[in-house]
Amino acid sequence: MTQTLTAVQPGRPWKLTQKQILPDLFGAIFTVAATLAIVAISPLKGKLGFALTLIFMAIITATAISWIRRDRKAAMNSTTTVLVYIAAAFVIMPLFSVIYEIFKLGSVGFSFGIFTDDMAETSAASPLTEGGLLHAVIGTAYIVIFATLISTPVGILTALYIVEVKGRFAGLVRFFVQAMSGVPSIVAGLFIFAVWMIQLGNAYSGIAGGFALTVLMIPTVARTSEEVLKLIPQDLREAGLALGATQWRTVAMVIIPAARSGLVTAVILGVARVVGETAPLLLTIGGADAINLNPGEGNMSAFPYYVWKNLLIGDENAISRAWTGVFVLMILVLIIFTLARYFSTVRGNKK
């Protein structure tokens, strides 16, 4: 008895053996070889021809191998599997291609010096070692933080009204939130331009840009939060209320902590929605080449503006600066998202 026990080794009997993998391997090799042959002898030429033939051959080979080895059902399964992989590749390839391109072109002008200088005394066409984008970093930070500070509470409270309070106007509010999320971004910019600047007589400033992005960010935060709050089981609400809590205490102590990670995601998605917006900023922040530390007054720069302006100048160095701007923005957003994810999943240290 003990002997059998000690002799038992943990195994993975469901894993495919090498013998079972061989046909698939041959199939893959055959697919590539056949594709090369077809491209060589047929009039199909170029990358597109190769890709199409490869897709076609992969489906045929996988289906045929499954059909021969098993049956029709297995063949259908293989066809679907290959199609899903191809679909995934179609999504992933452009994404990686964009990231690769940004990295390649953006890293040329990248140095840590760009974080210490602005473009106030540098022409866009001057060597890349001169000047920097600190003014854009500061501008984007001001504008996005301002928009986040307003839209996070407004968005989450809107979602709470729709899901928790279920007030008389919940349906109407939801309808308007959905309508708002379809508003073109330049309309948001025009709205702030017309109301905040023309009607109320304010000049270009970081805050005006922040307001414009808030208009775009609130519906994203509200809709995502609404979905997240709907996922909280009804049990928890009843448990809180049955303990003699008011609705507000239940929401604050039970619902929001339970939904915390999802609510952080909602805010992240909101930031992602607005951080690259260019059109509303062009109408509201005015644009600047120098650092402006006052968000309430004076022209402000931002990453999208910096990129847009340098691309318009069209000089080789200016275009390189634009790519660097995109590159730095991408890295910064990545860092922010990673941090937000981390802090939303790490549960606070409890005594």
Added chain:
Amino acid sequence: MSTTDGANSNNDREERMSQVTGKQGSINQDHSAAKQSVATHSLSDVASARRAKLGQPIAGSTGLEARGVHAWFGKKHVLEDISMDFFSGTVTALIGPSGCGKSTFIRILNRMHEFIPTAALAGQVLLDGKDVYEPGVDVTKIRLRVGMVFQKPNPFPSMTIKENVLSGLRLAQIKIENADELLESCLRRAGLWDEVKDRLNEYGGALSGGQQQRLCIARSLAVNPQVLLMDEPCSALDPGSTLRIEETVRELAASMSIVIVTHNMQQAARVSDYTGFFLSDGGPGRLIESGTTEEIFSNPKQKRTEDYVSGRFG
């Protein structure tokens, strides 16, 4: 309509029979068929063995009382004219087939009924002689005095075991000085202390289903309710955990009154002093018979009660 009812009650009987035989079967599988009838009859023995502590209905001072309660969901009349007394220091079991309004009834007792948008109500629920549905009554105070344990264990996922137990105090903004003492006493009374005393700072979700349910019981005890409503608290639990919870219920009954909804006849016979039998014949659910558990299981007045508790339903 009547055909569906017949089918329902048949299912119900089968379900219960299998529960009954299952219990016996685990002891002696070979003779499970033979033991079946014995098991069915033994319900009354179980009920008799547990002497009913006859709580005295002292008017207007103890416990909870339902008077002429009707309930509707939309246009559907689901409960008709239920009047029941719940005496302090006793356990009352509510039995009856699914869909007869037992759960609706106990949710009416602590005003959880009103969270269903289409719900409507008539009648009175008296707590210490005062109607809990009277205008101006602070509903949160009612729920503090009439606690509830749900069918599915639902500890708060964002809180540790300790925080879960004390959450009622924080939710209702009650300040206490000796939180640790209260924590221990609640967990002890819920029969969970020995299992969790070394991991009070772990999250409630890390416990097993039975432990989670006892955690939920401890949570409702922390606010010191005078009535505890339990809506099929053991339906999602294994026999071992069920037994623990039944022990807990019996211990708690000394200091509060407990109303427990159950589909398990054995459980009703084991834990309760009083039993109410609910039945719906296609229309609204009615309280067919209520009395001491011994009476209901050994000598019911109504034929339908006898059929239900003995498994000859329909």
